[in-house]
Amino acid sequence: MLTTVETASGPVEGIPARDRSITVFRGIPYAQPPVGELRWRPPQPPERWSGVRRAHRFGPICPQAPNPEIAGVDLPMREDCLSLNVWTGAQHADERRPVLVWIYGGGFRVGTGANPRYDGVNLARKGLVVVTFNYRLGALGFLATEELSAESPQRASGNYGLLDQIAALEWVQRNIAGFGGDPGRVTIAGQSAGAGSVNFLAMSPLAKGLFQRAIAESHARYSRDLELRYLSTSYRTRADAESHGARYAEQRKARSLAQLRALPWQSLIDGDAVDTEVETGSDAKPPLFRPVVDGYVIPQGYDQTYINGLQNDVGYLAGNNRDESGAVPENAFAAYRAASSRARRPGMPPVHVTLDSFRAAAERKFGALADEFLRLYPAATDDEAAHSSNAAVRDNARISTFLWATDWSRHAESPVFTYFWTHRSPIHGPDPRRASHSSEIDYVFGNLDPALAAWSDEDRAVSERMTGYWANYIATGDPNGPGLPHWPAFRPDRPSVMELGGDFQPVPLAAPARLEFWKRFFAAQQPW
Numbered sequence: 001m002l003t004t005v006e007t008a009s010g011p012v013e014g015i016p017a018r019d020r021s022i023t024v025f026r027g028i029p030y031a032q033p034p035v036g037e038l039r040w041r042p043p044q045p046p047e048r049w050s051g052v053r054r055a056h057r058f059g060p061i062c063p064q065a066p067n068p069e070i071a072g073v074d075l076p077m078r079e080d081c082l083s084l085n086v087w088t089g090a091q092h093a094d095e096r097r098p099v100l101v102w103i104y105g106g107g108f109r110v111g112t113g114a115n116p117r118y119d120g121v122n123l124a125r126k127g128l129v130v131v132t133f134n135y136r137l138g139a140l141g142f143l144a145t146e147e148l149s150a151e152s153p154q155r156a157s158g159n160y161g162l163l164d165q166i167a168a169l170e171w172v173q174r175n176i177a178g179f180g181g182d183p184g185r186v187t188i189a190g191q192s193a194g195a196g197s198v199n200f201l202a203m204s205p206l207a208k209g210l211f212q213r214a215i216a217e218s219h220a221r222y223s224r225d226l227e228l229r230y231l232s233t234s235y236r237t238r239a240d241a242e243s244h245g246a247r248y249a250e251q252r253k254a255r256s257l258a259q260l261r262a263l264p265w266q267s268l269i270d271g272d273a274v275d276t277e278v279e280t281g282s283d284a285k286p287p288l289f290r291p292v293v294d295g296y297v298i299p300q301g302y303d304q305t306y307i308n309g310l311q312n313d314v315g316y317l318a319g320n321n322r323d324e325s326g327a328v329p330e331n332a333f334a335a336y337r338a339a340s341s342r343a344r345r346p347g348m349p350p351v352h353v354t355l356d357s358f359r360a361a362a363e364r365k366f367g368a369l370a371d372e373f374l375r376l377y378p379a380a381t382d383d384e385a386a387h388s389s390n391a392a393v394r395d396n397a398r399i400s401t402f403l404w405a406t407d408w409s410r411h412a413e414s415p416v417f418t419y420f421w422t423h424r425s426p427i428h429g430p431d432p433r434r435a436s437h438s439s440e441i442d443y444v445f446g447n448l449d450p451a452l453a454a455w456s457d458e459d460r461a462v463s464e465r466m467t468g469y470w471a472n473y474i475a476t477g478d479p480n481g482p483g484l485p486h487w488p489a490f491r492p493d494r495p496s497v498m499e500l501g502g503d504f505q506p507v508p509l510a511a512p513a514r515l516e517f518w519k520r521f522f523a524a525q526q527p528w
Contacts, residue, residue: 090180
């Protein structure tokens with residue numbers, strides 16, 4: 001079993017994981033601390049250390065506002081946070097196992113690679129080498145200003161968090177062979193903002209060749225889908241981002257970049273700042289600090305990238321969840337009505353569980369098509385409205401991802417696989433079971449911790465299938481394998497999606513009349 005590995009910066013010593021056949025290496029620096037003059041600069045290679053570095057503890061969390069995503073993670077918070085973690089079951093460095101690099105979600109505002117939900121031990125038991133890492137968040141990761149752009153050789157600013165991700169992937173290319181990994185079989189994967197990151201990296205020429213496959217769990221969306229504008233796939237133009245940055249600096253009474261860099265990081269945490277200027281067809285708004293189409297890291301938006309075939313030609317697996325993006329379980333309707341006045345957070349979708357709310361939202365979003373929408377999704381009572389709202393949200397998501405895949409595959413040779421997750425998890429405890437945003441993560445990683453929920457035999461069986469699909473895909477580019485229901489590859493002439501969780505079979509995207517409605521509605525929207 002590998003316990004000490006030589007990296008480009010020096011040797012590291014790991015420790016046995018929960019399964020002692022797996023070694024975990026924690027808190028390995030992949031870049032220099034982005035502090036002082038390195039704040040709001042591209043990550044620099046780590047300095048070499050002498051002796052064997054004990055990689056026994058996770059590195060600090062990147063600065064962020066308090067959030068349930070990190071509530072159970074007992075680690076310090078510091079700007080010196082650019083570290084990664086590796087799980088491997090390799091006995092020798094020459095084994096060349098497939099590699100999964102996981103990117104956490106959290107709206108580009110919160111998160112950590114040390115989250116126990118991302119523990120890689122079970123996937124490592126499936127023969128993978130698993131990597132998680134931290135990247136800069138909020139203003140520290142995505143601030144853009146004219147002065148920052150001026151000091152950049154590329155005249156670009158605002159994508160430091162994405163540049164961190166690229167630096168982590170470059171580290172993997174240089175070093176993962178020492179952990180028994182194959183640098184020619186790297187899959188990047190993430191959920192929510194992690195999936196958004198996967199989408200952006202798949203569009204970035206700076207990430208070309210650093211990975212061969214991609215997995216986006218939630219929010220691979222069509223460029224004409226209004227939902228894309230506030231979900232974790234949202235981006236800013238350079239001009240908008242620099243304007244936001246100027247106001248941000250003014251609010252902190254910083255008249256220069258030097259003054260901003262001199263501020264303590266605690267005064268730079270932006271909390272729940274939202275971008276109120278983006279028209280989304282609803283009250284939903286994206287987080288203020290998020291990636292930028294800067295002409296460098298992200299040269300163009302989704303539509304132009306796909307039209308021109310500029311994306312990196314990698315395999316893709318992408319999908320959505322049944323109870324997300326504004327869809328909620330039927331036994332939660334009353335609770336949502338009682339909490340209808342709750343404060344909104346960045347990226348939070350609208351939920352419509354009353355007739356008045358549902359009809360008003362339809363008028364706002366669909367305009368002249370509202371009457372047709374309401375005929376296709378009829379409602380005369382609050383409960384009927386809530387059911388119709390759920391149906392519309394789910395149709396929107398499935399159809400949007402189908403149209404995204406159509407655009408993506410037009411200039412890409414590698415296959416695409418799409419899914420719709422429907423298994424309702426007990427992870428929320430006393431709340432109703434739901435196939436909510438992020439609920440598939442526990443099943444994909446095989447981390448059904450009995451301390452977190454009352455998992456059933458059915459849950460464990462679903463998890464075994466999910467880890468099997470994901471491990472097969474990461475290894476070969478095809479999720480199919482012995483003992484697993486067949487998952488057909490995406491075809492633009494076949495309007496279906498693979499249901500995962502509640503059942504395991506292809507299902508139609510939507511009723512034909514509803515499918516045609518959404519296609520016409522999307523066609524009338526401005527592409528992003």
